[in-house]
Amino acid sequence: xxxxxxxxxxxxxxxxxxxxxxxxxxxxxxxxxxxxxxxxxxxxxxxxxxxxxxxxxxxxxxxxxxxxxxxxxxxxxxxxxxxxxxxxxxxxxxxxxxxxxxxxxxxxxxxxxxxxxxxxxxxxxxxxxxxxxxxxxxxxxxxxxxxxxxxxxxxxxxxxxxxxxxxxxxxxxxxxxxxxxxxxxxxxxxxxxxxxxxxxxxxxxxxxxxxxxxxxxxxxxxxxxxxxxxxxxxxxxxxxxxxxxxxxxxxxxxxxxxxxxxxxxxxxxxxxxxxxxxxxxxxxxxxxxxxxxxxxxxxxxxxxxxxxxxxxxxxxxxxxxxxxxxxxxxxxxxxxxxxxxxxxxxxxxxxxxxxxxxxxxxxxxxxxxxxxxxxxxxxxxxxxxxxxxxxxxxxxxxxxxxxxxxxxxxxxxxxxxxxxxxxxxxxxxxxxxxxxxxxxxxxxxxxxxxxxxxxxxxxxxxxxxxxxxxxxxxxxxxxxxxxxxxxxxxxxxxxxxxxxx
Amino acid sequence: xxxxxxxxxxxxxxxxxxxxxxxxxxxxxxxxxxxxxxxxxxxxxxxxxxxxxxxxxxxxxxxxxxxxxxxxxxxxxxxxxxxxxxxxxxxxxxxxxxxxxxxxxxxxxxxxxxxxxxxxxxxxxxxxxxxxxxxxxxxxxxxxxxxxxxxxxx
Numbered sequence: 001x002x003x004x005x006x007x008x009x010x011x012x013x014x015x016x017x018x019x020x021x022x023x024x025x026x027x028x029x030x031x032x033x034x035x036x037x038x039x040x041x042x043x044x045x046x047x048x049x050x051x052x053x054x055x056x057x058x059x060x061x062x063x064x065x066x067x068x069x070x071x072x073x074x075x076x077x078x079x080x081x082x083x084x085x086x087x088x089x090x091x092x093x094x095x096x097x098x099x100x101x102x103x104x105x106x107x108x109x110x111x112x113x114x115x116x117x118x119x120x121x122x123x124x125x126x127x128x129x130x131x132x133x134x135x136x137x138x139x140x141x142x143x144x145x146x147x148x149x150x151x152x153x154x155x156x157x158x159x160x161x162x163x164x165x166x167x168x169x170x171x172x173x174x175x176x177x178x179x180x181x182x183x184x185x186x187x188x189x190x191x192x193x194x195x196x197x198x199x200x201x202x203x204x205x206x207x208x209x210x211x212x213x214x215x216x217x218x219x220x221x222x223x224x225x226x227x228x229x230x231x232x233x234x235x236x237x238x239x240x241x242x243x244x245x246x247x248x249x250x251x252x253x254x255x256x257x258x259x260x261x262x263x264x265x266x267x268x269x270x271x272x273x274x275x276x277x278x279x280x281x282x283x284x285x286x287x288x289x290x291x292x293x294x295x296x297x298x299x300x301x302x303x304x305x306x307x308x309x310x311x312x313x314x315x316x317x318x319x320x321x322x323x324x325x326x327x328x329x330x331x332x333x334x335x336x337x338x339x340x341x342x343x344x345x346x347x348x349x350x351x352x353x354x355x356x357x358x359x360x361x362x363x364x365x366x367x368x369x370x371x372x373x374x375x376x377x378x379x380x381x382x383x384x385x386x387x388x389x390x391x392x393x394x395x396x397x398x399x400x401x402x403x404x405x406x407x408x409x410x411x412x413x414x415x416x417x418x419x420x421x422x423x424x425x426x427x428x429x430x431x432x433x434x435x436x437x438x439x440x441x442x443x444x445x446x447x448x449x450x451x452x453x454x455x456x457x458x459x460x461x462x463x464x465x466x467x468x469x470x471x472x473x474x475x476x477x478x479x480x481x482x483x484x485x486x487x488x489x490x491x492x493x494x495x496x497x498x499x500x501x
Numbered sequence: 502x503x504x505x506x507x508x509x510x511x512x513x514x515x516x517x518x519x520x521x522x523x524x525x526x527x528x529x530x531x532x533x534x535x536x537x538x539x540x541x542x543x544x545x546x547x548x549x550x551x552x553x554x555x556x557x558x559x560x561x562x563x564x565x566x567x568x569x570x571x572x573x574x575x576x577x578x579x580x581x582x583x584x585x586x587x588x589x590x591x592x593x594x595x596x597x598x599x600x601x602x603x604x605x606x607x608x609x610x611x612x613x614x615x616x617x618x619x620x621x622x623x624x625x626x627x628x629x630x631x632x633x634x635x636x637x638x639x640x641x642x643x644x645x646x647x648x649x650x651x652x653x654x655x
Contacts, residue, residue, distance in 0.1 A: 017533070018533050018537075019537075020520070020532070020533060020536040020537045022516065022517070022520045022536070023516070024515050024516065024517055024520075027513075027514060027515050027516065028513070028515060058635075059515065059517065059635055061517055061520050061521065061524075061532060061633070062532050062533050062536075433552075434513075434552060437510065437511060437513065437636075438513055438636060440511045440636045440637050440638075442637055443636070443637055
């Protein structure tokens with residue numbers, strides 16, 4: 001119907017002086033936005049099909065293509081923006097829930113960008129990481145409160161199982177199903193080479209990837225897809241997923257179209273069936289219930305592996321984290337509202353949850369006040385975009401960070417936020433074999449390794465500037481942080497002073 | 502010796518190798534000038550059928566039938582690379598008929614042939630198809646089993 005026509009958001013601009021009609025754009029676009037017109041002898045395109053993923057732009061050998069935001073506009077209105085209006089049209093047409101991908105894109109404050117780092121001058125020397133040793137190795141898990149000795153005075157080993165990371169970064173949960181086999185292979189191989197961990201997400205573990213077990217965190221979510229005793233024992237740690245930053249309060253949804261033969265086998269569900277994770281774990285309605293699951297998992301894995309409980313950052317996060325710390329979990333993972341997803345209801349993604357910076361600061365403060373901070377490791381995710389964000393997170397009290405959007409970007413993702421369509425042109429968020437093969441894990445894993453190495457170098461540079469030579473000495477060191485342009489309430493929650501103070 | 506190898510597992514059938522090859526051997530400095538509205542004469546070609554694709558170029562055979570069949574001595578092996586001397590080539594196409602891989606084609610003039618010479622005669626330095634492949638489906642590697650390796654393998 002005419003009323004449903006929406007002018008395309010993006011326009012494909014082709015420089016016909018440069019276009020050699022090689023048709024690579026046509027062959028590479030899974031949305032079929034480009035085609036060759038025999039009669040006219042030139043390439044044409046349909047802007048309405050473009051999702052702005054830049055696959056054609058990147059592969060065009062003569063750089064004849066660019067994508068621009070279309071200038072089409074509704075009559076200007078700060079309240080009824082073009083986005084809001086088109087969403088109403090869409091829903092009036094479909095009667096459905098709006099779906100979106102990746103993290104919250106709305107212009108809420110990014111607190112990382114309102115925090116500044118310190119450096120040494122005169123009174124304490126900075127350290128040059130190129131000349132002096134610098135330690136970024138991180139042990140995640142419960143730390144013993146005191147040294148215990150046996151009757152002969154020898155130190156007793158009272159250490160709980162921990163995760164050893166060469167650098168305080170891990171690849172966060174993305175299920176096999178939401179992302180492709182090749183994306184999983186890239187993450188697994190990169191984690192192995194880097195000495196860190198990747199996370200299976202809730203879709204089980206493909207049999208080919210059991211060999212990367214020492215660098216794998218296996219996840220148990222409300223759908224319990226692919227969970228077995230072998231699975232629980234395959235990884236280095238086990239994560240119970242209660243919530244996810246992009247969609248707190250609801251479970252993962254994998255449409256049946258993405259449940260291929262391989263995925264059905266890995267998830268242990270029939271081929272083509274929708275994999276709908278329940279919103280809650282139906283056996284967890286309290287911290288006491290959570291404790292039962294934590295200990296069931298510990299029992300199944302012989303108390304050899306740390307158990308992580310992952311929650312979304314929501315309003316009462318500090319109290320919830322305190323409960324989790326008392327449930328016997330070794331590590332708490334908190335996912336902020338900017339955390340990515342393969343598909344989430346737009347309203348939930350954009351309006352539910354809180355920024356990870358505030359959640360982290362309040363959780364760390366609360367656990368310290370209660371004297372239980374050392375009972376758990378804290379991992380945060382939800383848009384850690386750079387080494388600077390990582391350093392700030394650690395100084396706010398995190399033990400390590402989870403990254404996934406950054407990892408996807410390293411593998412080629414261009415943040416077109418169309419994962420839910422399953423036609424990812426970069427071979428990441430798709431199960432179509434012709435698209436999956438576009439991500440060669442030999443390239444993907446190398447780029448992930450490069451990214452984490454680069455961040456590791458930067459973290460060391462920043463720590464050196466502060467005169468700190470060990471990540472341990474940075475952890476929770478909020479004196480290294482100052483806020484800029486923040487209200488006293490915000491500074492209070494973050495537990496930092498304003499710049500100049 | 503280093504050769505061009507292809508892996509159909511990673512070939513996307515994007516055909517970029519054909520364009521980078523033609524451009525590299527055109528002698529023109531701009532890709533647009535080299536290829537716009539001109540016939541494409543690549544020395545590597547993508548074969549496609551039923552969702553499988555891979556690029557094919559001269560294998561630089563150890564016992565090349567094309568060199569054996571060449572009536573003028575235009576084809577010869579130099580450091581393992583089968584090269585063509587277009588001054589000597591009379592365009593009889595015997596090599597085209599004898600190549601088991603179909604990797605030799607007539608050149609622009611139609612009076613001589615053109616074939617992959619691993620970019621040894623152009624300014625590219627290393628094979629342009631390898632450099633231009635977006636998914637490492639075409640690689641330039643030394644996979645020869647040397648005599649000592651052979652003995653060890655036995």
